[in-house]
Amino acid sequence: MSTPLVSIIIPTFNRASIINDTLDSILDQTYSNWECLVVDDGSTDETKKVIHNYALKDPRISALERPPEKSKGANSCRNYGLSLAKGDYVIFFDSDDIMVMTCLEKRVEAFNKYENKDFLVFSMGIFKKKYAYEIPPNRKVVNLPLDKTIEDFILSVALPWNVCRPIFKMSLIQNKIGFNEKIHNFQDDEFHIRLLSELKPDYLSIDITDCYYRYDEVSLNKYESLSGYQNIVNCFNEYYTTVFKALNEEQKQKLNKQLKRKFFNQISFYVIPKINREVLFETIKLFDEKIGFTFKEKLIFNLVLFLNKYYYQKKGYYLVSKQLKKTINNNL
Known part of the structure; x- marks a missing residue:
């Protein structure tokens, strides 16, 4: 050998x-x-x-x-x-x-x-x-x-x-x-x-x-903090730029809803109050350029961002966010 x-x-x-x-x-x-x-x-x-x-x-x-x-x-x-x-x-x-x-x-x-x-x-x-x-x-x-x-x-x-x-x-x-x-x-x-x-x-x-x-x-718990969440959000644009570059047009069309569902779930979980959203907005723009958002999808994403910014973990937050997730899953 x-x-x-x-x-x-x-x-x-x-x-x-x-x-x-x-x-x-x-x-x-x-x-x-x-x-x-x-x-x-x-x-x-x-x-x-x-x-x-x-x-x-x-x-x-x-x-x-x-x-x-x-x-x-x-x-x-x-x-x-x-x-x-x-x-x-x-x-x-x-x-x-x-x-x-x-x-x-x-x-x-x-x-x-x-x-x-x-x-x-x-x-x-x-x-x-x-x-x-x-x-x-x-x-x-x-x-x-x-x-x-x-x-x-x-x-x-x-x-x-x-x-x-x-x-x-x-x-x-x-x-x-x-x-x-x-x-x-x-x-x-x-x-x-x-x-x-x-x-x-x-x-x-x-x-x-x-x-x-x-x-x-x-x-494992090092991500369970504001700085850990911010680090994850800060990587969104670089990560999805690589993703969209790797996929051909047929794949983008086929995976359209799955990609949006994944991104929605990431936003719901990580974009909490005090998170700097600059990179997030760049990533939303990237999604819109590469696979497009319908008016309804944009509305749901904006509702989640609003909810997480002003009502995170307050009374009624869980029920409303659960309904939004159900809506996005039914539509995507």
Whole structure:
């Protein structure tokens, strides 16, 4: 078996207490020809010290910091790591997740078998505490034509895969595509929608669980705040610009109502009082330009915005918003 170099790129921020689990799982790999580029995003805890200690122990680990001229965020860190990576293959991993010992070995073996593919996607389990690993019985394994895969990324509640699950040929993406540094949410889906639509790669999903996602209440709850909601709203225009660019006219017509329903539900949930609506209005304009709003649809959207701004969680809010959702679902 050939032993190509695998680049593992990990962005991190304030993970001093848990990043050792991730790095230990990489050091434990049965496949040894890898490099791990860990890019710190300006941590204020001991994360940088932890990374540097690992780099001293094993030269395959590089302790890096996001350049100050690059915008803050995981996507900037991923792009910086990608610019320095030297591997034949590349995996984007998260600093709180864990690889199975044979993860790299099995992924390289699979590429030897499916050498005509541009990237392979593997399954991912979950864990809430170390060694308590679970493989979801309803895990999603997607092998669809590119247009259907893109639609699945846009409309499904569960994404076809997240950023940790693929292994890419470096030649597919390096100097050809990168992560959107303007957004802090919708990162996985926005990247893969662009990758699939612009590069038109040949991929294969393989149902082998070789890594585990940390189910962390603290991380999950970081969006449950005004600033978390604002970050999501601020990403609407960039995300939907990518969506509309990826869809052809036939798809836009076919998915018209589903796209509007998704956007309506996002507005209903995230656009609460004190949210800056500037990006939201840009996104509404984008929708109107790309797929158009009927007079009734515009009226319903404006009613939701008015309701959320002036009557959010006040008496009668729940009943009125529920009726509006029912109306939009009946019409869309």
